[in-house]
Amino acid sequence: MDAAFVKAAYRKEHFPPPDRPEIAFAGRSNVGKSSLINVLVNRRGLARTSASPGRTQAINFFRLGDAFYLVDLPGYGFAKVPLSVKESWRRMVEEYLLNRTNLAAVVVILDIRRDPAPGDKELLDWLITYGIPALPVLTKADKLSRNQAQGRLRDITTSLSGLLHMPPILFSAKTRQGRDEIWKAIHSLAGGPRDYSSLNRPSSNP
Numbered sequence: 001m002d003a004a005f006v007k008a009a010y011r012k013e014h015f016p017p018p019d020r021p022e023i024a025f026a027g028r029s030n031v032g033k034s035s036l037i038n039v040l041v042n043r044r045g046l047a048r049t050s051a052s053p054g055r056t057q058a059i060n061f062f063r064l065g066d067a068f069y070l071v072d073l074p075g076y077g078f079a080k081v082p083l084s085v086k087e088s089w090r091r092m093v094e095e096y097l098l099n100r101t102n103l104a105a106v107v108v109i110l111d112i113r114r115d116p117a118p119g120d121k122e123l124l125d126w127l128i129t130y131g132i133p134a135l136p137v138l139t140k141a142d143k144l145s146r147n148q149a150q151g152r153l154r155d156i157t158t159s160l161s162g163l164l165h166m167p168p169i170l171f172s173a174k175t176r177q178g179r180d181e182i183w184k185a186i187h188s189l190a191g192g193p194r195d196y197s198s199l200n201r202p203s204s205n206p
Contacts, residue, residue, distance in 0.1 A: 002065040003041035008058035012095055016061055018102035021190035022069040023135075026093075026123060027109030029075030032139040035173040036109060037062065037070055040182065047072055057089070059096055068190060071096075076119050097132065104190035105133040107182070112138040112152045112170065116159055124163040133165045135185050142172035 009015050025033045034047035041064060060072040073096070074089040097103065106127055110116060127134045138156060141149045149170055157168060166185065171178035 002063075003043050003046060003070075004063050005046060006061040006063050006069070008060050010058050010092065012099065015059075015096070015100070016069065018100065020066065020068060020102065021104040022061075022071050022100060022102050023104055023186055023190060024071040024073055024097070024106045025109060026073045026106050027075060028111070028117065028119065031075065031109045031111050032173060033072055033075065033109055036107070036137065036139060036171060036182075037072060039173050039176055039179055041070070059092065068186075069102075076123075097127075098130065103132060105135050105186070107135045107137055107186075109137050109139055110156065110168070112141055112149060112156070113143060116156060121160065121163060124160065128163065128165075133189050134163075135166060135182070135189065136160070136164055136168040137171050137178070137182060138168050139171050139173070141170040141177055142174045 006016055007014060025037060027033050037047040038044055041062070046062060047060065057074055059074070062070040062072070064070055073093050076089070097106070106123075108120070108124060108127070110120060124134055124136075138149075138153060144152060153168060153170060157164070160168075169178045169181045169185065171182065
């Protein structure tokens, strides 16, 4: 797949031109945003992962051919960073979400093993308020049995009643469960290739 890192933006002046739809990825720190992006584009290491929460401190833009930008937003919640830095992230992310005219949807990422936190619900409520579609994804599904995962899916869906644009999708970076479903949802929200076979071919790039 033709995917590449474009730039890291710390201010709106750094954003690339809004010349194609963008799908943003948001979630608590260490919830698996970077791993999800890497699996989606079949590029190990395209989005950098870390065991240390809060590593993503900029808004990172990735080009997916001529179809999309995928946008990795700074994580929230667990990051052990100064309050002033967290506040800077919040202002930057709000500026992006409110004013990015080509933003098609936000993938809201939740750890299936954890109950949604107040920050998760606030984000979903905020997206509803401003009319931005949210695509909820429950990561780390491989950590649970099939029955446990289905139970957690029901519980989380119930706890987020009234906040969801569409049902959550179960995802595992290890097994790639849910990858095609996420791509189809992205396509329905922003348009893109209908031939998903091309999305399953590893890129020739390193």
